[in-house]
Amino acid sequence: MITQAPKGTKDIFGSEIPVWQNIESKMRELCKNYGIDEIRTPIFEHTELFLRSVGDTTDIVQKEMYTFNDKGNRSITLRPESTAGVARAYIEHGMHNNAQPTKLFYIAPTFRYENTQAGRQRQFHQFGVEMFGSYSAALDAEAISVAHELIKSLGIKSVELRINSLGNNESRAVYNKTLREFLGKNISSLCPECRERYEKNPLRVLDCKVEKCKTIIDGAPSVLDCLGEECKNHFEMLKKILTEMGIEYVVDPMIVRGLDYYTRTVFEFVTSTIGAQGTVCGGGRYDNLVEQCGGQSTGAVGFGLGMERLIMTLEAQNGKEEFKPFRHLYLGSIGETGFIKAQAITYNLRRKGIKAECDTVGRSVKAQMKYANKIGAMYSAIIGDDEAANNKISLKNMETGETNEISIDDIYEKLLEII
RNA sequence: GUGGGUAUGGCGCAGUUGGUUAGCGCGCCAGAUUGUGGCUCUGGAGGCCGUGGGUUCGAAUCCCACUAUCCACCCCA
Numbered sequence: 001m002i003t004q005a006p007k008g009t010k011d012i013f014g015s016e017i018p019v020w021q022n023i024e025s026k027m028r029e030l031c032k033n034y035g036i037d038e039i040r041t042p043i044f045e046h047t048e049l050f051l052r053s054v055g056d057t058t059d060i061v062q063k064e065m066y067t068f069n070d071k072g073n074r075s076i077t078l079r080p081e082s083t084a085g086v087a088r089a090y091i092e093h094g095m096h097n098n099a100q101p102t103k104l105f106y107i108a109p110t111f112r113y114e115n116t117q118a119g120r121q122r123q124f125h126q127f128g129v130e131m132f133g134s135y136s137a138a139l140d141a142e143a144i145s146v147a148h149e150l151i152k153s154l155g156i157k158s159v160e161l162r163i164n165s166l167g168n169n170e171s172r173a174v175y176n177k178t179l180r181e182f183l184g185k186n187i188s189s190l191c192p193e194c195r196e197r198y199e200k201n202p203l204r205v206l207d208c209k210v211e212k213c214k215t216i217i218d219g220a221p222s223v224l225d226c227l228g229e230e231c232k233n234h235f236e237m238l239k240k241i242l243t244e245m246g247i248e249y250v251v252d253p254m255i256v257r258g259l260d261y262y263t264r265t266v267f268e269f270v271t272s273t274i275g276a277q278g279t280v281c282g283g284g285r286y287d288n289l290v291e292q293c294g295g296q297s298t299g300a301v302g303f304g305l306g307m308e309r310l311i312m313t314l315e316a317q318n319g320k321e322e323f324k325p326f327r328h329l330y331l332g333s334i335g336e337t338g339f340i341k342a343q344a345i346t347y348n349l350r351r352k353g354i355k356a357e358c359d360t361v362g363r364s365v366k367a368q369m370k371y372a373n374k375i376g377a378m379y380s381a382i383i384g385d386d387e388a389a390n391n392k393i394s395l396k397n398m399e400t401g402e403t404n405e406i407s408i409d410d411i412y413e414k415l416l417e418i419i
Numbered sequence: 420g421u422g423g424g425u426a427u428g429g430c431g432c433a434g435u436u437g438g439u440u441a442g443c444g445c446g447c448c449a450g451a452u453u454g455u456g457g458c459u460c461u462g463g464a465g466g467c468c469g470u471g472g473g474u475u476c477g478a479a480u481c482c483c484a485c486u487a488u489c490c491a492c493c494c495c496a
Contacts (some may be wrong), residue, residue, distance in 0.1 A: 004469095007487070059494050063420080081496085110496075115420080117490060126496060193493085207494085258495055268496095279496060306496030334454055367449080369456035382455065398456070 008114070008122025018323035019311060023154065024107055027127050030150055034142070036103040036129055041085035043109065047075040052292055053084040055260025057200050064112040078111035081259065083286070083302055084293070086130045091295035100133030107307070118275035118312075125307035128283075132290065135299035137237035140265045140285055141245065143301045147269060147281045148247050150305070156271075156313055159280055161248065163267040164255040165235040166203070167227045168287065172263075175226035176202055186216045207256050222253040234264055261286040265301065273316040280313055281305035327419045328355035330372035334365050334384040342383050345411065354415050373398065378419060383408075 005011060012020060031038070047067050054061050066078035079085055086104055089095075095102045107127045114120060129146050131139050144161070151159050166172060179202045187195060190205070194213050197204040206217055227235065242249055249267075257266045266284035274280075283303020290298035315321075329349065333342035339359065346358040357375060359368050365382055372380045381393040387408070394403040395414065406414050 004487075064494080112495075114494075115492095116488085117492095120495075124496065128496095276491065277495070282496065304496055309496055330456095332455075338454095364449090365454045366456080371456085373456040377456095380456075384454065386454090396455080401456090 006122070008116045010121060010123075015320070015323070019321060020307070022321075022323075023307070023310065023314075024127075026153060027105070027107065027150060030146065030153070031105045031129070034103065034146055036105045036131075036146070039086060039089060039104040039106055041079075041082065041089050041106065041108070043111075044076045044078050045085050045088065047077040049084050049088055049293065050077055050080060053087065053259075053261055053289055054081065058258055058260055060112065060258060064114055066111050066113055079108070080112045081110060081304060082106055082108050082126060082128050083130055083259075083261070083289070083304070086128075086302075087132075087289050087293050087295070087300070090130075090132055090298075091290060091293055096133065096296060096298065101139060102132045103129070104131075105129045110304075117277065119277035119306070119309050121308065126304040127307055127310075128302060128304040130300065130302035132298050132300040135287065137234050137265070138241060139299070140234075140238050140301050141241040143283065143303055144242065144267055145245060145247060147283070147303055147305055151269060151280070151310075154310075154314055156310075156317060158273045158317055159269045159271045159313065160250060161267060161269055162252040162255055163238070163242075163249050163265065164223065164252055165227060165231060165264050166223055166256070166262055166266055166284075167231045168263050171223075171226055171228045171231045174228070175221075175223050178221050178226055179203070179205070182220055183216070189213075189216060201260075203256050206254050217254075224251070224253050231264055238265055257282065257284060261289045261292070263287045267303070269305075271313050271316075274309060274312040277309065279306075280309045325376040326355045327378040328357065328376075329415055329419065330368070330375065330377035330380040331356060331358040332365060332368035332372065332380060332382040333359055334382060337385055337388050338383040341388055345383070345408070349412060349415065352412055354412070354419060379415070381411075 028038070047065070050061055050065065056062070060080050065080050068076055070076050086106065090102060090104075105128065107125065109123055110126050111123055113122060116122065127150075129143055131143055144163075148161060167175060180198065183190065183194075183198050183202060183205060187198060189212055190198065191213055194205045203223075205213065206220065224235070239249070239251075252268075255266050255268055262284040264285045264287065267282070268279050269281040270278045271280055272278055281303055283301070285299070285301040287297075287299050290296065290300060331342045331346050331349075333339045339362075342358040343360075346356045349356040357372075357377065359371075363371065368382070369380065377398055380396045380398055383393055387393045391408045392405055393408055393411070394405045395411075396403045
């Protein structure tokens, strides 16, 4: 029990680390070019924040949050997404006083109490970008282009971009009314859940996977037909910019998203290569969120991208990437004098920036060489009484087997040349 | 929350119709004449066969429950 990680959590270590670090550094590099700064918000927030932002009728809030009372009897929730926390920080630190737009990114563990399956864990990691301070579709396009460029630069080909617009408050009200009228005619044929959705949030019905509902939905009016003039223009502008950028997309009026704060643009990057959970990245515009959380009315857009799903997609396409160990030296030893000297020389090499290892177990020379081979050392050397006395060691190239006698004093310069 | 598959040393797997000290491959550790790796050979360590009940003279092997895991529904990243 105690030797097993909790359900839905995973240790990331060993050969996975280089994969993660590689992707993370690409994210950081890309964000630098976009002027997006990193933000690290707390892993937990006041529960109230998520109720207000994500929406208390959503599945996330109703059944998927890790919520508990702390010892001061405050209701605390492990973040089920990061946008709310970032918006909170934006308000709390008066970031609207900065040059706008304010653009932020994060790579953060995120928690949802769900049943696990392929591409779904209880603790997972999101790379996300949030941009505040503009109502223009140009900001939507900029956000989308970050995710698109990241996916493209990793060489992923199987991911498709889908976009939709849910409209602003007015458009949404019109659509909800239209949709209710339409669904009302067929309400008795809908599944029980959809009947409930019909009352609370008819948009959700569009998402239903039940066959009966699907056939009804097929004839449903499209959100896009109910958009007001401004929302329509906004969506058209987004499409124009994306097209000009050369970013391919598909308009999918069925994209609804499970968080209540979205307005106008919503989008997903989807793949069919990693099982049923194919949404690698999802996001959209949320013009009401900052105000809802107690700030000024602020146009904003963002997305969350699942690290695990991104890696799965990458590996489904290319297999697991092999990262070679750094080129380095193994400095073996024999006898007490050599053993002690080896420790000190290794220490000094490391201080100077060279990767080096030595025996800290007390193994035989043979076993030390075996070890050197196993860890992929580029060069090896053994230091014993003779070497210590003559101040010389023979440096062995582990690939070719060639040896080279050098002075111990020159070891650093020599290694600098070849490693 | 629901449904199906799986659960044997670090990893991947065998374990015949229930029968004596549970095997194999890889990995790990050590040796093959005294101070040198990758190949080969030899030896060794490591498992209350997911947990708890039950059936039986006897269970890894049959039954039940629970837990975990995989996949799917739901929802989302």
